[in-house]
Amino acid sequence: MREGPAFRWFRRAGLTFLTLFTVLPLYVVVSSSIKPLADVEGTFSWIPERVTLAPYLDAWTTVPLARYVANTLVVSLASAALSLPVAVLAAYALARFAFAGRRAFRLVVLSTQMVPGILFLVPLFLLFTQVHAWFGVELVGSRPGLVITFLTFSLPLSIWMLTGYLAGLPREIEEAAMVDGLGYVGVVWRIVVPLATPAIVAVGVFAFIIGWGEVLFASVLTDSETRTLSIGLRGFASESTVQWNQLMAAAVLASLPVVLGFLLLQRHLMRGLASGLAP
Amino acid sequence: MNVGSTRRGGSVRAGLSMGRESTRANRRRGRLLPYALILPAVLLETVVHLGPILAGIWTSLTRLTQLNIRDWTGAPVVWWDNYRSGLDPSGPIGGVLWETFLRTVAFTVLVVAASWALGMMAAYLVNTEFRGRAAFRALFLVPFAMPTFVTVIGWSFVFDRDDGALNHLLVDQTGVLDERPFWLIGGNAFWAMVVVAAWRLWPFAFLMLLAALRNVPGELYEAGVLDGASRWQQFRRITLPVIRPVNAVVILIMGLWSFNEFTVPYVLFGPQPPESATLLASLIYEHSFVNFNMGLGSAMNVLVLLFLMGVSVWYVRTFLPRTHDA
Structure with a gap:
């Protein structure tokens, strides 16, 4: 449609507003991270008067940032890696077979993602204390315990997104492979997995990103040794004296990997979300 | 399929x-x-x-407190007691639960409406031809990609009363307000939380709606132009009806996410948000992990689950078109 000047002004105004709104908290974080402490502590200033990169180095020693990163990395990677193989098989079943209970299974997968996490957290916490009483294995405060709780979202999410991808793959290749004598295991392993590798990577990254930012489970199930970035930085922010510039620098460092991963994979991620959502 | x-x-x-x-x-x-x-x-x-x-x-059927938490399977069964005290609007616990429920509904409606409006506007604008579209598209994704705990820390710097960016702008620089209001304490905390939650959520609506807009056949608009329809009329009469199914799903998902919101108030205010910003998830968290009254917390969880199931079933029946493959 032809664009009149009125529409062009409307677009300019709309995009300006959306950009300012989007950038506001991001700008506050980044600009505060490069100010010396004295300048962060007073009234906010939009333009940093003095610029320093020291907070990006000092943050690593003020709080055990490296340990937070390692904990977050291990737990998010483990939950994504555990979900993926299980999800590929289940998604293949959902995408390719009609079987009694398929509808129910799909419904469970879809609905468990919509259930509040706190609903799973309370009983899982109790089950963990019971496991400790019976077997002497302490899961509360441990990384494996946190991985189990992360599966509550990473597993259904992976099944859901992968089903959408796999349903979109042409089935002729699989049928041809079967005609050539490849069994079902061979079809999944040699045909489906290689074809879906980009999707599997994208879904894994998405599950990883959500684990990276998780707050609820980590707030209850980590201790000072196993604390993740989200809880570590929140603790950092609620201390009596806070090195705000270092906190902001740590926040920037904490978001770099996931933002880069997201932007690199955005097309895959969006297609996966969209195909999973398609009514 | x-x-x-x-x-x-x-x-x-x-x-x-x-x-x-x-x-x-x-x-x-x-x-x-x-x-x-x-x-x-x-x-x-x-x-x-x-x-x-x-x-x-x-x-949820037992009396489970910090006294017997180590042996919860032996907790005394009290049947409906937790539900009764949770649902009693005149009791201290039930009164708060009902209030929190209504607040959470209001929060959900406001956040979903704001996120949908912003996402729809952004998707509509980015779907037109102009230079720099790709840059805007990538920028609008960032709030969705950033870890919530990071962006909410940024927002807490915006809303801080004494040194925050917002009061600096409103009071020191433009003089719109004479007094520095508290944004994170009292009634304003609710609105601050709505703004932050909508800021986080609208890119999701943007992405889904942008994908939907791309699938609207161009011929429909050409026909609309021939009939002399204005841009707004085309949006109302062509775009909205065509993307309706996607809209219905996006609104449902955003509604469920917002109703279950925990992270934004937790990072913005700490484990116990001010009363005006306490949502159901925070309330259940408080009962379960601050007061360690897990029986009551579990009963509230079950009530929330029943409510969400009921609303979802009603919503899907009413707004989602039936397809041959469910």
């Missing part, structure tokens, strides 16, 4: 090709195969979803 034909076609064809095995055995294998494929997922789901839900229903 023609799933119905898959099993028959797949197994017959495989049966023909694999002469060693009898067709019947193979057909049975083909029938059992999907169950074998979903078995690991079902087992894991049982551990992380079904088991906890059943355990939660059980504990």
Whole structure:
């Protein structure tokens, strides 16, 4: 449609507003991270008067940032890696077979993602204390315990997104492979997995990103040794004296990997979300 | 999706090709195969979803506090006591629960409406031709990609009363206000939380709606132009009806996410947000992990679950078109 000047002004105004709104908290974080402490502590200033990169180095020693990163990395990677193989098989079943209970299974997968996490957290916490009483294995405060709780979202999410991808793959290749004598295991392993590798990577990254930012489970199930970035930085922010510039620098460092991963994979991620959502 | 034909076609064809095995055995294998494929997922789901839900229903019927938390299977059964005190609008616990429920509904409606409006506007604008579209598209994704705990820390710097960016702008620089209001304490905390939650959520609406707009056939608009429809009329009469199914799903998902919101108030205010910013998830968290009254917390969880199930079923029946493949 032809664009009149009125529409062009409307677009300019709309995009300006959306950009300012989007950038506001991001700008506050980044600009505060490069100010010396004295300048962060007073009234906010939009333009940093003095610029320093020291907070990006000092943050690593003020709080055990490296340990937070390692904990977050291990737990998010483990939950994504555990979900993926299980999800590929289940998604293949959902995408390719009609079987009694398929509808129910799909419904469970879809609905468990919509259930509040706190609903799973309370009983899982109790089950963990019971496991400790019976077997002497302490899961509360441990990384494996946190991985189990992360599966509550990473597993259904992976099944859901992968089903959408796999349903979109042409089935002729699989049928041809079967005609050539490849069994079902061979079809999944040699045909489906290689074809879906980009999707599997994208879904894994998405599950990883959500684990990276998780707050609820980590707030209850980590201790000072196993604390993740989200809880570590929140603790950092609620201390009596806070090195705000270092906190902001740590926040920037904490978001770099996931933002880069997201932007690199955005097309895959969006297609996966969209195909999973398609009514 | 023609799933119905898959099993028959797949197994017959495989049966023909694999002469060693009898067709019947193979057909049975083909029938059992999907169950074998979903078995690991079902087992894991049982551990992380079904088991906890059943355990939660059980504990909601018991008096479970920090005194007997180490041996919760032996907690005394009190049947409906937790539900009764939770639902009693004149009791201290029930009164707060009902208030929090209404607040959470209001929060959900406001956040979903704002996120949808912003996302729709952004998707509509980015879907037109102009230079720099790709840059805006990438920028608008960032709030969705950033970890919530990071961006909310940024927002807390915006809303800080004494040194925050917002009061600096409103009071020091422009003089719109004479006094520095508290944004994170008292009634304003609710609105601050709505703004932050909408800021986080609208890119999701943007992405989904942008994908939907791309699928609207161009001929429809051409016909609209010929009929002399204005841009607004085209949006109302062509765009909205065509993207309606996507809209319905996006609004449902955003609604469920917002209703379950925990992270934004937790990072913005700490484990115990001010009263005006306490949502259901925070309230249940407080009962369960601050007061350690887990029986009551579990009962509230079950009530929330029942409510969400009821609303979702009603919503899907009312707004989602029935498809042959559910």
